[in-house]
Amino acid sequence: MLEKNQLENYLTLCMKSSADFAEIYEEEEVTETISMLNGKTEDVNRILKTGIGVRLYKGVQSVYAYANESNPEVVLPLIEDLRDALGKEEKDGKVELTKTEYENRHPVKIDFETTPLEEKTDLLKRATDSAYEADERIVKVQARLLNVKQKVQISNSEGRLIDDTRVRTRIMVDAFAKEGDNFQSGGDRPGAGMGLEFYETVSPESVGKEAARIAIVNLSAKDCPSGKMPVIIDNAFGGVIFHEACGHALEASAVSKNQSVFCGKLGQKIASDCVSAVDDGTIPNAWGSENIDDEGNFQKRRVLIDHGVLKSYMIDRLNGRRMGMESTSSSRRESYKYEPTSRMSNTFILAGDSEFEELFEGIEKGLYAKKMGGGSVNPQTGEFNFAVQEGYLIENGKISYPVKGASLIGNGKDILWNIDRVCKNLERGQGMCGSSSGSIPTDVGQPAIRVTSITVGGTANE
Amino acid sequence: MNKQAWIEYALSKGFESFEIYQSVSEEKRVAWFDHEMSSYVTSHVTGTSFRGIINGKMANTASEDVSDDKMEAVISAMIDQAANITSEDEVMIRKPAPAEETEYVQTWVRPSGAEIQELLKSLEEKILAKDPRIIQVTDLEWEEDTSRREITNSYGMKVEDGTKIQALVAGAAAMENGEVKNDFKVETVHDLAKFDADKFVNELADSVLSKLGAKGLPSGNYPVIFEKDAMTSLFSVFTGMFSGDLIGKGISPLRDKIGEKVFSELVTVMDDPRNQNAANLANYDDEGCPTKTKTLVDHGVFKMALHNTQSAMRMNTESTGNGFKPGYASPVGVHPMNCYIVPGDKSLDELCADMKEGYVITSLQGLHAGVDFVTTNFSLQSSGYYVKDGKRERSVTLVTVAANFLELMNKVVAVGNDLEWSYRSVTCPSIAFSECAVAGE
Numbered sequence: 019m020l021e022k023n024q025l026e027n028y029l030t031l032c033m034k035s036s037a038d039f040a041e042i043y044e045e046e047e048v049t050e051t052i053s054m055l056n057g058k059t060e061d062v063n064r065i066l067k068t069g070i071g072v073r074l075y076k077g078v079q080s081v082y083a084y085a086n087e088s089n090p091e092v093v094l095p096l097i098e099d100l101r102d103a104l105g106k107e108e109k110d111g112k113v114e115l116t117k118t119e120y121e122n123r124h125p126v127k128i129d130f131e132t133t134p135l136e137e138k139t140d141l142l143k144r145a146t147d148s149a150y151e152a153d154e155r156i157v158k159v160q161a162r163l164l165n166v167k168q169k170v171q172i173s174n175s176e177g178r179l180i181d182d183t184r185v186r187t188r189i190m191v192d193a194f195a196k197e198g199d200n201f202q203s204g205g206d207r208p209g210a211g212m213g214l215e216f217y218e219t220v221s222p223e224s225v226g227k228e229a230a231r232i233a234i235v236n237l238s239a240k241d242c243p244s245g246k247m248p249v250i251i252d253n254a255f256g257g258v259i260f261h262e263a264c265g266h267a268l269e270a271s272a273v274s275k276n277q278s279v280f281c282g283k284l285g286q287k288i289a290s291d292c293v294s295a296v297d298d299g300t301i302p303n304a305w306g307s308e309n310i311d312d313e314g315n316f317q318k319r320r321v322l323i324d325h326g327v328l329k330s331y332m333i334d335r336l337n338g339r340r341m342g343m344e345s346t347s348s349s350r351r352e353s354y355k356y357e358p359t360s361r362m363s364n365t366f367i368l369a370g371d372s373e374f375e376e377l378f379e380g381i382e383k384g385l386y387a388k389k390m391g392g393g394s395v396n397p398q399t400g401e402f403n404f405a406v407q408e409g410y411l412i413e414n415g416k417i418s419y420p421v422k423g424a425s426l427i428g429n430g431k432d433i434l435w436n437i438d439r440v441c442k443n444l445e446r447g448q449g450m451c452g453s454s455s456g457s458i459p460t461d462v463g464q465p466a467i468r469v470t471s472i473t474v475g476g477t478a479n480e
Numbered sequence: 481m482n483k484q485a486w487i488e489y490a491l492s493k494g495f496e497s498f499e500i501y502q503s504v505s506e507e508k509r510v511a512w513f514d515h516e517m518s519s520y521v522t523s524h525v526t527g528t529s530f531r532g533i534i535n536g537k538m539a540n541t542a543s544e545d546v547s548d549d550k551m552e553a554v555i556s557a558m559i560d561q562a563a564n565i566t567s568e569d570e571v572m573i574r575k576p577a578p579a580e581e582t583e584y585v586q587t588w589v590r591p592s593g594a595e596i597q598e599l600l601k602s603l604e605e606k607i608l609a610k611d612p613r614i615i616q617v618t619d620l621e622w623e624e625d626t627s628r629r630e631i632t633n634s635y636g637m638k639v640e641d642g643t644k645i646q647a648l649v650a651g652a653a654a655m656e657n658g659e660v661k662n663d664f665k666v667e668t669v670h671d672l673a674k675f676d677a678d679k680f681v682n683e684l685a686d687s688v689l690s691k692l693g694a695k696g697l698p699s700g701n702y703p704v705i706f707e708k709d710a711m712t713s714l715f716s717v718f719t720g721m722f723s724g725d726l727i728g729k730g731i732s733p734l735r736d737k738i739g740e741k742v743f744s745e746l747v748t749v750m751d752d753p754r755n756q757n758a759a760n761l762a763n764y765d766d767e768g769c770p771t772k773t774k775t776l777v778d779h780g781v782f783k784m785a786l787h788n789t790q791s792a793m794r795m796n797t798e799s800t801g802n803g804f805k806p807g808y809a810s811p812v813g814v815h816p817m818n819c820y821i822v823p824g825d826k827s828l829d830e831l832c833a834d835m836k837e838g839y840v841i842t843s844l845q846g847l848h849a850g851v852d853f854v855t856t857n858f859s860l861q862s863s864g865y866y867v868k869d870g871k872r873e874r875s876v877t878l879v880t881v882a883a884n885f886l887e888l889m890n891k892v893v894a895v896g897n898d899l900e901w902s903y904r905s906v907t908c909p910s911i912a913f914s915e916c917a918v919a920g921e
Contacts, residue, residue, distance in 0.1 A: 055567070055729060058566045058567040058568070059564055059565050059566045059567060060565070060567045060569070061538075061540060061565070061567075061811055062539070062540070062561040062564055062565065063540045063541065063542070063811055064540075064541045064542070064557060064561065065541070065542040065543070065809045066542070066543040066544060066545060067544050067809070068544045068545050069525065069544060078518065079516065079517060079518060079519070080518065080519045080520075081519070081520040081521075082519070082520070082521045082522075083521070083522045083523060084521075084523045084525070085523060085524045085525060086525045086526060086527070086544040086545075087526075092524070096522065096524075099522055100520075100522075103520045103593075135560060135561065135563075135564040136564060139564055139566075157730075158729075158730060158731070160731075194730075194731065194854065201854060201855065202854065202855060203852070203854045203855075242859075242882075244699045244880065244882065244917065244918075244919030245699040245919055245920075245921075246921065275513065275514075275616075275618070276616065277616070277618055277653070277662075279660075355523070355525070357519070357521065391849040391850070392846075392848055392849030393846055393849055394845055394846050394848070394849070394861075396662065396845070398618065398653055398660055398662050399660055399661060399662060401845075401861070401877070401878055402861075403845050403846035403849075403850065403860070403861035403880075404846065404849060404850075405846065405849040405850040405851075405859065422852075422855075422857060423852065423855075423857035423858070423859050423882055423884075424859055424882075425846060425849075425850045425859035425860065425861065425880055425882070427861045427878055427879075427880055428878070429878070452848075473696075473878065473879075473880065473919060473920065474919060475859045475860075475861075475879075475880020475881070475882050475919040476859060476880075476882055476917070476919060477857070477859070477882045477883060477884070477917045478917075
């Protein structure tokens with residue numbers, strides 16, 4: 019990371035242009051991936067990424083340059099290029115930085131970098147053994163351990179200088195089950211903004227067992243019926259429905275350009291009364307948490323929807339300018355190779371007051387989506403989709419049999435009105451969210467919810 | 481960095497063989513929004529990855545800081561990594577193999593910054609003037625990516641080449657009766673002087689406006705045509721089935737199927753890294769193995785898998801020169817390069833006329849989630865149009881299409897003639913199928 023006076027010189031030079039704001043983002047990231055197949059370690063891959071990104075604003079125009087060397091021979095020509103793009107101007111005044119210190123909300127107990135490799139491969143071995151032990155029909159197990167340490171330092175022409183270290187770990191297990199010619203898979207991939215102490219709370223055995231359980235359920239799954247029907251979406255990763263159907267359309271990157279179905283709806287009712295939702299980047303050691311966002315502002319808890327009423331968008335500095343609104347500390351990026359923009363952190367529907375069993379009452383025929391896969395959305399039209407990883411048919415208020423190959427589609431502006439029950443059992447699940455500023459870790463979450471009507475896409479047509 | 485010094489140091493520390501892969505990439509993006517340049521991005525990044533074999537085990541690592549004073553730390557970490565590998569698979573770093581090189585005949589003419597801004601400005605004006613229902617140019621971006629790679633190893637290999645791409649991305653939104661629809665278009669531009677802006681604008685506007693007034697379809701089984709873009713995106717997520725790595729591991733749906741009929745006899749699949757029509761070609765893969773043209777599926781029969789060095793050794797065969805990696809830091813995987821379904825002789829209009837009635841899918845969403853690679857079951861959000869009496873009747877949106885990909889590929893009625901490469905490294909023509917499950921109203 020660059021010294022304060024070097025940063026001050028670079029920022030001062032940046033401002034000798036028609037720019038009204040300049041920012042330097044520095045990053046050093048170590049990623050370690052360990053892959054195991056059937057209990058044998060196949061690959062240990064370590065990657066060190068290091069780079070610098072310089073950004074200048076002039077009103078709502080942004081120019082950005084990045085490189086993986088921060089010496090003057092590389093950085094000065096980039097700054098020249100950016101000043102040329104906006105127009106050079108001789109201005110007096112020097113940028114002076116003041117380092118902001120704070121207490122780390124996400125402390126790490128066991129550092130993966132100083133932990134011997136054999137202790138980490140042992141975690142994968144335990145997960146693999148547990149998957150095999152779960153059922154004799156498990157014939158193959160793939161397990162991966164991901165450890166990331168990302169150090170960032172952010173400075174800007176307003177005098178801010180701040181840094182953050184983000185540590186994350188995730189275990190990903192895929193189990194494969196075989197019965198005759200029927201070959202199915204199941205997966206589980208929990209993670210946290212923690213060191214290896216995470217595996218003291220979530221045991222590798224439980225992850226292997228869960229992956230095996232889903233693969234075994236899929237062996238007996240039948241084709242999923244299709245058409246509009248009531249759907250119960252269970253907690254944790256089920257929250258991907260809110261992430262896709264609503265979350266992306268509340269990001270300022272869509273709202274500021276009038277490209278969201280929720281433009282101009284602040285203070286208005288956009289969901290049924292039982293829906294309250296937040297985006298909270300401050301939860302200690304959560305997968306999508308960090309001390310500061312990627313523009314150097316302290317992360318926050320943002321109430322997005324309160325009993326159906328839209329309370330806030332998620333806003334970064336640049337899009338905030340287009341909207342005439344302040345940043346909500348929602349600026350994130352995968353790495354220095356991306357300009358940051360408004361993104362989610364840990365986004366979830368808050369707990370309601372229904373009991374889980376009550377959700378099934380009165381459903382003659384519907385779908386119980388126990389585990390969800392990922393999805394996507396077009397924020398401007400509101401059309402979204404997401405995949406069901408583990409689903410069951412509901413008949414006459416009861417779970418009937420497992421179904422496979424289902425996806426759910428709908429429109430975000432309608433679906434939030436169709437949520438009629440919200441359960442008490444709030445949990446979060448981990449995912450990677452892809453958008454214009456790259457792939458970033460985010461938690462989705464919710465308690466179990468009931469949607470009165472949604473299109474289910476399956477292969478069984480009656 | 482002094483590559484020879486790194487190699488010599490690695491060998492002195494007990495490595496049997498050692499490889500350095502280095503890529504230098506440069507990017508330039510100019511975005512335009514609401515009558516002005518909204519964003520300009522420029523970059524220069526050098527990435528280096530190392531592979532080395534010690535005691536029969538392969539270690540992999542990558543770094544963006546490879547000053548020579550890091551040599552000791554990197555090599556010692558690699559020794560530790562290799563010592564923890566328990567897989568008994570044989571590994572190898574390739575010796576140099578002389579090969580005939582194909583020269584890429586297409587050239588890219590780089591426009592000036594002023595020309596790019598002028599292009600974006602005029603495109604925005606033209607798109608907005610096209611139809612009063614077009615309310616916004618949502619995306620407008622010029623992109624240039626240049627990269628060079630060099631593979632050097634302890635056997636004296638030195639392979640060096642580069643790729644370049646220039647592309648234009650544009651998106652627009654249209655509104656009618658309070659309903660908003662959008663679409664976008666990507667096109668490679670070799671030379672701005674030869675770029676037909678009016679054709680580009682017309683195609684984008686037609687595609688956005690045609691989405692207005694779209695409705696669902698009653699759930700049921702329909703004859704369908706996957707139009708070339710939708711067919712390409714569906715086929716792309718399943719090209720992993722040809723990977724010798726996944727076949728060897730027993731995960732590919734085509735495991736144990738070599739020599740068997742897996743698709744309709746109307747389907748032939750080629751992998752041709754030296755195809756002159758593609759955006760880029762490669763004479764060598766990322767291990768320095770010479771590439772070649774291969775028929776993967778011949779009239780429905782699965783002829784051969786794609787391999788890198790390791791997957792080939794596992795299955796007692798030779799690498800097919802498909803040891804590519806998605807980025808310099810990724811381990812070498814098995815990937816297709818310029819892979820396509822061989823076109824037939826009918827135009828999309830003729831396919832529609834022959835189908836008489838059915839659903840033409842022009843776009844698929846949710847491909848990263850709604851696909852089960854192992855079983856090949858998929859269920860995806862789609863949009864397109866309904867054909868009646870052989871002609872386009874109305875637009876369709878928000879319906880799912882669901883099937884088992886292997887079963888679907890055995891229901892081919894006809895393969896279209898509209899294969900297009902542009903920026904793609906996997907591409908398909910439009911294909912008509914006898915039936916597919918659709919869920920909507």
